[in-house]
Amino acid sequence: MQGIKILGTGGYLPGKKVVNEDFTKIVDTSDEWIKTRTGMSERYVSDGEPTWYMGLKAAQQAIEAAGISVEDIGVIIDSSVSVDYYTPSMSCVIQGKLGAVNAMTIDINCACAGCVYGIDMAKRYLQSDENIKYALVIANENLTKITDYTDRSTCVLFGDGAAAIVMKRRDDALYSSFLGADGTGAKYLFARSIPPANAFMTGNGKVDDEFPESNSHYLYQDGREVYKFATKALPRALTTAAEKINFDLNELDAIIPHQANARIIETAAKNLGISMDKFIINIDKHANTSSASIPIALDEAVRDGRIKSGDKVGLVGFGAGLTFGAIIFEF
Numbered sequence: 486m487q488g489i490k491i492l493g494t495g496g497y498l499p500g501k502k503v504v505n506e507d508f509t510k511i512v513d514t515s516d517e518w519i520k521t522r523t524g525m526s527e528r529y530v531s532d533g534e535p536t537w538y539m540g541l542k543a544a545q546q547a548i549e550a551a552g553i554s555v556e557d558i559g560v561i562i563d564s565s566v567s568v569d570y571y572t573p574s575m576s577c578v579i580q581g582k583l584g585a586v587n588a589m590t591i592d593i594n595c596a597c598a599g600c601v602y603g604i605d606m607a608k609r610y611l612q613s614d615e616n617i618k619y620a621l622v623i624a625n626e627n628l629t630k631i632t633d634y635t636d637r638s639t640c641v642l643f644g645d646g647a648a649a650i651v652m653k654r655r656d657d658a659l660y661s662s663f664l665g666a667d668g669t670g671a672k673y674l675f676a677r678s679i680p681p682a683n684a685f686m687t688g689n690g691k692v693d694d695e696f697p698e699s700n701s702h703y704l705y706q707d708g709r710e711v712y713k714f715a716t717k718a719l720p721r722a723l724t725t726a727a728e729k730i731n732f733d734l735n736e737l738d739a740i741i742p743h744q745a746n747a748r749i750i751e752t753a754a755k756n757l758g759i760s761m762d763k764f765i766i767n768i769d770k771h772a773n774t775s776s777a778s779i780p781i782a783l784d785e786a787v788r789d790g791r792i793k794s795g796d797k798v799g800l801v802g803f804g805a806g807l808t809f810g811a812i813i814f815e816f
């Protein structure tokens with residue numbers, strides 16, 4: 486089996502910490518509601534840091550941990566739903582700041598499954614192109630800039646942050662992935678870009694996207710629909726990835742799920758028959774950082790020794806798109 490070796494991880498959290506109690510001053514909510522419904526207590530929010538900066542800082546730390554030369558990176562994949570520019574891409578901006586002169590750059594928009602999609606894409610580049618020695622996968626999110634702080638049903642949920650992974654190809658190593666999507670659920674979780682506008686427009690070509698009415702660029706979420714999807718997508722992605730290689734999920738040493746809601750993780754653990762002890766959860770400290778949530782948790786677990794070389798690890802993400810995906814690999 487062609488697998489991967491993660492050589493180094495890094496993370497960056499912005500400077501401002503917001504606790505549940507802080508929201509009680511701006512919307513009708515309570516620490517108790519947020520904690521019991523989501524498992525969240527604190528989150529870090531941008532204090533002015535742009536998305537690319539958080540990704541750059543995480544990438545620098547991951548490269549240092551990997552002990553490689555930045556010129557040897559052949560591909561940079563950046564995952565974000567909260568970029569700084571329509572163009573250039575986050576990966577290109579970060580490539581320039583890093584001096585990764587030999588790296589091609591790709592941005593992906595797979596929301597909370599973005600890191601899983603990114604690692605799997607990177608693995609395929611490493612596998613198919615002998616000239617690509619190392620891949621850098623970054624997930625950086627600035628969700629609070631697309632968060633509506635008058636909407637209590639979403640504003641308490643999101644935080645900002647970034648994490649990065651340096652990886653290389655490894656022969657004969659455990660690896661399986663399963664990636665999926667259900668675009669019929671796109672309307673349940675979205676943030677609009679600017680609508681069509683030009684000097685000659687009459688409006689006759691206007692098309693209804695059948696998404697709920699929303700004139701802003703803020704995140705809209707139908708929490709109940711996404712919750713239903715998530716509790717099914719999480720076990721389905723992991724189980725399908727395992728089945729592809731005849732792997733028993735109980736052999737995993739650690740599972741890092743997307744940190745959207747502690748209740749989603751508990752329900753999935755129960756349905757999978759896997760002990761909660763195997764799940765790495767940091768939602769209390771970070772809330773939901775979309776695609777950055779899995780690699781932030783991975784970086785923390787690697788740094789404090791909960792995940793170590795040789796461990797069998799499962800990563801599983803789900804979110805807007807709707808997208809979902811899981812990877813099983815040996816760390």
Ligand code: UT7
Pocket residue numbers: 513514515518519522523597637638639641707708709711712715744745746749773775803804805
């Ligand atoms: O990261 C991408 C994937 N995202 C997810 O996986 C998120 C999935 N969804 C969820 O995690 C949950 O649906 C939420 C945490 C978003 C919401 O929890 P819920 O238990 O599904 O609550 P709800 O939307 O059913 O709302 C229950 C009640 C409502 O009041 P009524 O209608 O029962 O009177 C809401 O208005 O809670 C109310 N509510 C709040 N109350 C206090 C909603 N937000 C708040 C709040 N504080 N912040």
